[in-house]
Amino acid sequence: MKLKNKDLVGRDASILWHPYTQHRFSDDPLCVASAKGAYLYDGEGKPYLDMISSWWVNIHGHGRTELADAISRQALNLDHVHFAGVTHEPAVALAERLVKLSRLGDGTRLFYSDNGSTAVEVALKICHQYWRNRGQQRPRIMTFRGGYHGDTLGAMTVGESSGFFDAFRSWMFDVDVLEVPHTWGAASTREEESACIRAFQERLGNIAGDVAALIVEPLIQGAAGMRFHSPEFLSEICRLARNAGIPVIFDEVMTGFFRTGTLFAYMQTDVLPDLVCLSKGITGGILPLGATLVKGEYFSAFLGDSFSEALAHGHSFTGNPITCAAAMANLDLLEGRDAAILVADISSQLSDGIEKLERRYPIEKTRVLGGIGAFELKGKSSDYAAGVARPLARYCQDHGVILRPLGNVVYMMPPYCVLPEDFDLAFTVLEDYFGSHGIS
Numbered sequence: 169m170k171l172k173n174k175d176l177v178g179r180d181a182s183i184l185w186h187p188y189t190q191h192r193f194s195d196d197p198l199c200v201a202s203a204k205g206a207y208l209y210d211g212e213g214k215p216y217l218d219m220i221s222s223w224w225v226n227i228h229g230h231g232r233t234e235l236a237d238a239i240s241r242q243a244l245n246l247d248h249v250h251f252a253g254v255t256h257e258p259a260v261a262l263a264e265r266l267v268k269l270s271r272l273g274d275g276t277r278l279f280y281s282d283n284g285s286t287a288v289e290v291a292l293k294i295c296h297q298y299w300r301n302r303g304q305q306r307p308r309i310m311t312f313r314g315g316y317h318g319d320t321l322g323a324m325t326v327g328e329s330s331g332f333f334d335a336f337r338s339w340m341f342d343v344d345v346l347e348v349p350h351t352w353g354a355a356s357t358r359e360e361e362s363a364c365i366r367a368f369q370e371r372l373g374n375i376a377g378d379v380a381a382l383i384v385e386p387l388i389q390g391a392a393g394m395r396f397h398s399p400e401f402l403s404e405i406c407r408l409a410r411n412a413g414i415p416v417i418f419d420e421v422m423t424g425f426f427r428t429g430t431l432f433a434y435m436q437t438d439v440l441p442d443l444v445c446l447s448k449g450i451t452g453g454i455l456p457l458g459a460t461l462v463k464g465e466y467f468s469a470f471l472g473d474s475f476s477e478a479l480a481h482g483h484s485f486t487g488n489p490i491t492c493a494a495a496m497a498n499l500d501l502l503e504g505r506d507a508a509i510l511v512a513d514i515s516s517q518l519s520d521g522i523e524k525l526e527r528r529y530p531i532e533k534t535r536v537l538g539g540i541g542a543f544e545l546k547g548k549s550s551d552y553a554a555g556v557a558r559p560l561a562r563y564c565q566d567h568g569v570i571l572r573p574l575g576n577v578v579y580m581m582p583p584y585c586v587l588p589e590d591f592d593l594a595f596t597v598l599e600d601y602f603g604s605h606g607i608s
């Protein structure tokens with residue numbers, strides 16, 4: 169069995185190019201042979217607790233029969249068909265269900281794509297063309313500093329301040345980056361929030377007529393290092409943007425499907441967005457699917473006498489019936505098991521574990537919202553690729569826990585089937601790492 173893992177690593181090394189990987193100094197990849205519940209298993213049957221939900225996608229745990237059955241049934245009935253000039257029950261039923269759940273109101277439309285980046289790309293293109301169809305050129309997009317929205321060109325551009333995409337800067341359009349106050353624990357940030365809101369108002373006064381949209385990750389900026397901002401701050405920014413006639417896009421690719429405790433993060437604010445981007449957890453995290461929800465008035469602006477007013481966007485797998493069936497089964501599971509209660513329980517376990525760590529080790533800026541908990545290692549580099557992240561991730565993996573710190577930010581985002589003993593394992597391994605690496 170050991171040989172099998174080694175053999176796979178060798179074959180991989182000679183033929184594959186992995187995402188977000190510097191192949192010159194990357195560690196050997198983990199060879200995952202199977203997965204069940206909150207655990208991945210390598211070729212030797214060794215378990216690894218998936219504390220990052222396989223890059224923030226997995227919702228109910230791996231190997232869920234309900235999801236697998238839904239996929240299998242759908243694949244045998246209608247596997248795939250193009251979606252221009254064609255429709256089918258899974259796509260319509262899922263759209264009806266998501267629109268209703270979104271509370272965005274009558275007339276809301278859903279546009280399918282393939283992943284989080286494309287869900288964002290579609291939202292940006294809709295906003296850009298919405299203004300063009302109304303006879304206005306609005307070249308700019310507003311974003312929050314540190315925002316990450318995916319890796320396609322438009323998504324990279326609005327995520328330019330994440331620092332990942334310097335190599336592509338010369339290709340990007342104009343983006344206005346807004347400062348965001350980060351909140352953790354009981355730290356009061358009211359003053360900071362007011363300063364950011366005043367700066368935003370000033371900026372709006374100068375450029376509102378040039379802005380096609382404001383795009384934000386609501387409540388938690390994921391790739392920026394699980395940075396939180398308050399619902400009050402977000403609500404105020406969105407109110408100001410909308411009063412200035414600027415559509416608001418909420419990128420709920422990471423935050424959707426109860427990750428922050430509510431079905432969508434915006435349900436903790438007192439505003440509704442104009443467009444919502446969904447992916448990752450939409451299928452329970454087992455198949456790729458993107459969806460962009462759009463309020464009716466934006467759809468209406470695309471009705472015209474020529475094709476040039478239509479949205480020229482589509483993918484080979486737009487509205488794929490199998491992924492839609494998986495998404496329906498995911499919603500059934502979320503409703504059937506009262507996800508809000510499950511996630512509240514995860515929240516309190518995360519809080520307990522992190523609080524205990526904080527009493528003994530030099531960590532700071534601890535924060536928990538819904539099924540996401542994070543803290544920072546004092547005095548360690550926040551560089552994404554350097555510093556403490558790699559050795560910590562390696563140690564934890566060697567000891568059976570998958571964590572991928574973002575610089576000095578350690579976070580946990582487990583699938584909702586995680587058990588108390590899984591938290592014990594994760595926090596014990598972290599404590600062992602701190603103890604054996606002089607972090608005390």
Ligand SMILES: Cc1ncc(COP(=O)(O)O)c(C=O)c1O
Binds near residue numbers: 288317421422447
């Ligand atoms: C908030 C947010 N938007 C968009 C994306 C891009 O999604 P995908 O990787 O499916 O393209 C991500 C991925 O992490 C994300 O966190």
